[in-house]
Amino acid sequence: MSIKVCNLKKRYMIGKNEIFALNNVSFEINKGSFAVILGPSGSGKSTLLNILGGIDKADEGKIIIDDEEITKYSDEKLTEYRRNYVGFIFQFYNLVNTLNVYENVCSTAVLSKNSLDVEEILDVIGLKAHKRKFPYELSGGEQQRVAIARAIVKNPKMILCDEPTGALDYENAKNILSILRNINQKYNTTVFLVTHNVAISKMADVIIRLRSGEIIDYILNEAPLKAEEVEW
Numbered sequence: 001m002s003i004k005v006c007n008l009k010k011r012y013m014i015g016k017n018e019i020f021a022l023n024n025v026s027f028e029i030n031k032g033s034f035a036v037i038l039g040p041s042g043s044g045k046s047t048l049l050n051i052l053g054g055i056d057k058a059d060e061g062k063i064i065i066d067d068e069e070i071t072k073y074s075d076e077k078l079t080e081y082r083r084n085y086v087g088f089i090f091q092f093y094n095l096v097n098t099l100n101v102y103e104n105v106c107s108t109a110v111l112s113k114n115s116l117d118v119e120e121i122l123d124v125i126g127l128k129a130h131k132r133k134f135p136y137e138l139s140g141g142e143q144q145r146v147a148i149a150r151a152i153v154k155n156p157k158m159i160l161c162d163e164p165t166g167a168l169d170y171e172n173a174k175n176i177l178s179i180l181r182n183i184n185q186k187y188n189t190t191v192f193l194v195t196h197n198v199a200i201s202k203m204a205d206v207i208i209r210l211r212s213g214e215i216i217d218y219i220l221n222e223a224p225l226k227a228e229e230v231e232w
């Protein structure tokens, strides 16, 4: 089974000028892949991720997952798709500050039909002992682990990460990458990870490089490194 993106276009009017955030983007990846999306600032990485996740819409083109054309979905169906199919992880953790760790994870677990056990997920990310703490009582790396827990507890088939390690130091970043790779392998979850850090692409199964809204490189990595082996 695969995820197919065909001739995706997204344009914005800047004054009188039309700019293409995505200009004819096409690719296909196998489900369960770990894909890294690279490219300079403004090249369309977040735009592509947001359209894949159904929080933004393309102007033209198709995304087909399991023979379903998600780019045709109504708003209602798209909401259902986001709830059950997609987990998002952003650079800044987006936790609810008034809920403790356990409650933060529960708050997304209730959204999905396929949710996993909250305690199990807290174990997977190594935060069981911190479950009664509030976000302000956690380090950046721990907060990002809670954000990952919030995304994966829904048992999504696809996880979309936009610079998930951008605000973290080396050790915490590597820890987050290991957790994401483990989840990818344990649950066969497709991962798309946007980053500026070229070194991270060494652990990917697929590397997609964007420039000015176009794919300039698509590489299948035959021998991905383990997350622990990636260095920068």
Ligand SMILES: Nc1ncnc2c1ncn2[C@@H]1O[C@H](COP(=O)(O)OP(=O)(O)OP(=O)(O)O)[C@@H](O)[C@H]1O
Pocket: 012, 013, 019, 020, 021, 039, 040, 041, 042, 043, 044, 045, 046, 047, 048
């Ligand atoms: N809502 C918007 N209105 C107008 N232009 C936009 C909008 N969103 C994105 N763009 C433009 O589309 C292009 C692609 O933006 P995008 O956010 O996808 O880039 P990016 O690769 O994620 O960059 P970064 O690495 O800085 O996050 C940029 O030129 C950006 O200015």
Ligand SMILES: [Mg+2]
Pocket: 045, 046, 047, 162
């Ligand atoms: Mg971006």
